[in-house]
Amino acid sequence: MxxxxxxxxxxxxxxxxxxxxxxxxxxxxxxxxxxxxxxxxxxxxxxxxxxxxxxxxxxxxxxxxxxxxxxxxxxxxxxxxxxxxxxxxxxxxxxxxxxxxxAGVSIDIGAPRFDWDAIPLAYALDTASLPVGWETLEHGAAVNVGNPHVIFFVPDLAAIDLERVGPVIEHDPLFPERVNVNVAQVTGPSALKLRVWERGAGLTQACGTGACATAVAAIRRGLVISPVTVSLPGGDLRIEWAPGETIRMTGPxxxxxxxxxxxxxxx
Known part of the structure; x- marks a missing residue:
């Protein structure tokens, strides 16, 4: 056929x-x-x-x-x-x-979810700041934007060997459906740099849901204000979100x- x-x-x-x-x-x-x-x-x-x-x-x-x-x-x-x-x-x-x-194609991907069993996690934890860590990656935020993400904010994105630690976190028993691993660096009041280890795909040039989850986590922590420009290896995405609202992502x-x-x- x-x-x-x-x-x-x-x-x-x-x-x-x-x-x-x-x-x-x-x-x-x-x-x-x-x-x-x-x-x-x-x-x-x-x-x-x-x-x-x-x-x-x-x-x-x-x-x-x-x-x-x-x-x-x-x-x-x-x-x-x-x-x-x-x-x-x-x-x-x-x-x-x-x-x-x-500006490209704009997608409304719905409202983020933060409850531990909506991520899902294996047991109840504070998803705004997980009290667990993997090497230098600690206090991650967990967000579900239609698929599960964990986000870590670091001072130097280049110092993280995501290709090595990403699969370890992806397959950790804390995440029964595995997880997408995001490592981000704040570069301005409305700007982030991001690398993503995608569940089942590995390192990719860009991850749209990862950009959404990371921007949401950063806004919740007061690290940036919306709209947020998320810079990935493949280029930039614009993410808009306010608490209680849906997420809008725009890009090529x-x-x-x-x-x-x-x-x-x-x-």
Missing amino acids: RFAFHKMHGLGNDFVVIDARALALEITPPRARAIADRRTGVGCDQLILLEPSDTADLGMRIFNADGGEVEQCGNALRCVAQLTNARTIDTAGGLIEAAAGD ATHVFTGEAELEAFG
């Missing part, structure tokens, strides 16, 4: 987007992992599968490069909104609203190429 796909990226966080609204495709974890493989597949951080939805313009499923299915991906949401002109997108992390503008989305492949080639 032959299928078409789009290669897209948001600030270097890259995706294979398959539109299965008209013709259903079976995507299993091994098949998603094979498509995402950068040597023998198409290659991507996440595989995005578009499906029909009864409650939105379309439904969107997200598979990380390791084949695991996850709830949310902010950069992919911007790409899908640009590709399809969808204004409402149904995801496992909730119903998302999108709009295109001069880029279409790289369209291709075709045989589904059976991936298992």
Whole structure:
């Protein structure tokens, strides 16, 4: 069976987007992992599968490069909104609203959640300042923005070996569904630098939900004021949030190429 796909990226966080609204495709974890493989597949951080939805313009499923299915991906949401002109997108992390503008694609990803069992954590802790640590990373903040994040604020982002410590924190038993690990440095009254170890994908050039979670945590601690410019290796995102409101993320989305492949080639 032959299928078409789009290669897209948001600030270097890259995706294979398959539109299965008209013709259903079976995507299993091994098949998603094979498509995402950068040597023998198409290659991507996440595989995005578009499906029909009864409650939105379309439904969107997200598979990380390791084949695991996850709830949310902010950069992919911007790409899908640009590709399809969808204004409402149904995801496992909730119903998302999108709009295109001069500054890029803007996504309303809903309100953040802070309760320990909404992250989720394995047991009750203060999610504003977790009383646990991993080496020099201490007093992290836990936020769920459709998927789970832990955020650490450090004086020198370059001093953190995130590629080494990231997977240790991701798989810590404190996080029963694993976790995305964010390390940030405040660089101005409304500015942050950020690196992210993504659950199931590793280090990426950008993470939209990570930028949202980190900006929210920084605003809660009084470290920055909204709107916040979050600078990632792949570029900048603008995050707006106030307590009690939803989070709005604005940034670019880029279409790289369209291709075709045989589904059976991936298992």
